[in-house]
Amino acid sequence: MGRVEDSLVVCGQCGLAHRWQPLQDASQARCTRCDAVLGRSHRLSIQGILALTVAAAAAYLIAISSPLMSLSLRGGAETATLPQAISIAWQGDQQLVAILAGITALLAPAAFIGLRLYVLVPLAAGNKPPGFAWCVRALHQAARWNMVEVFTVGVLLSLVRLAGLAETTPGPGLFALGAMTVLFASIESAGLKHLWWQVR
């Protein structure tokens, strides 16, 4: 076991060690060598992040179950939900692309929300859930692979590209994706390392 240095923080980008000093509200500390952000002062409590996560879970359920957009052409109409789009790509002999889209737009966001709920509900009550360390590591990976914001812009772009060809209507799924993008950004801004401060 290494000797723990409680008064230090190491820059994740360049590895330089700094001494902790309390941050003023709405300020951030930067590495003196490589200028990367070392830490921000947070306003969100665990309960606050939990509330945002519950909202994101509701938006996620709407985003995957309702149509993202619908397209009508000479009397015929087609709608597509996110799981449908992925299964159509799978059937169209693009299995690897379907897997990639499934991971980045469907599974990673689900893990991002689900693991946070699993961790935050006990933490809000003051308990440490079993498998906490594993969950935080998995959350780092989920955040890496989550591309909901890119997917949302992809839906918008498809709508605009089709607008000249046929009658297009944005579906409720698109608005839910937009809400998810904003909620994910505010949840992520709180970071993951601070979760460990709650279990001291």
Next chain:
Amino acid sequence: MSAAADDGSAVYLGCESCGLVSRDLVGDDPALVQHCPRCGHVLHGTKPFSLQRTWACVVAAAVLYVPANVLPVMETTSALQRDEHTLLGGIHELWLDGSWGLAIIVFIASIAVPVLKIAVLALLAWTAQRRPDWRRLERARLYRLIETVGHWSMLDVYVVVLLAATVRFGPLASVSAGAGLLSFAAVVVLTLLATWSFDPRLIWRDPPATPNRRDGRLA
């Protein structure tokens, strides 16, 4: 704010998962592994095989970038004709249609971001080996830039998947993914993996004491 802690020869390792700082006990010995005492995550002075993995992914991405641009990423069928669209061709069509804003967005996401990532990672990996003390702060900023924009090259993959899912009117109008889409998706994933394999701490490593050793590490 925070002041740099200059504590003689001691080397500190920050846990990537929980942020706890420990003293480095194993140094550069690859046979020993140190774990974070709080969360059990492996602690590294630098990521293992960082440059080898980065080079492997960058070279593979550069090779696959050729079919990704030459082969069509999308095929459209309408009542009159069947068309194949490459990445650049699609951007050119958008531009001709007068959708300049869209053409610029797609150009940045599909052409500029992948090329930037491949070029920057090759530069970072090369300078980490050969020119360790050249413009360190700028290189650190470049790395953070490609880390931030990396996801956006997935944009065209999503657009093709969505168009294929909605434009399904049989012979009247339909869209399907082309052979180039898989290569392009592979380029996106490989550049992401290359970005994550590269260790930005290598930018700040001092020149090796024995410059005649090619891998820049002391035995």
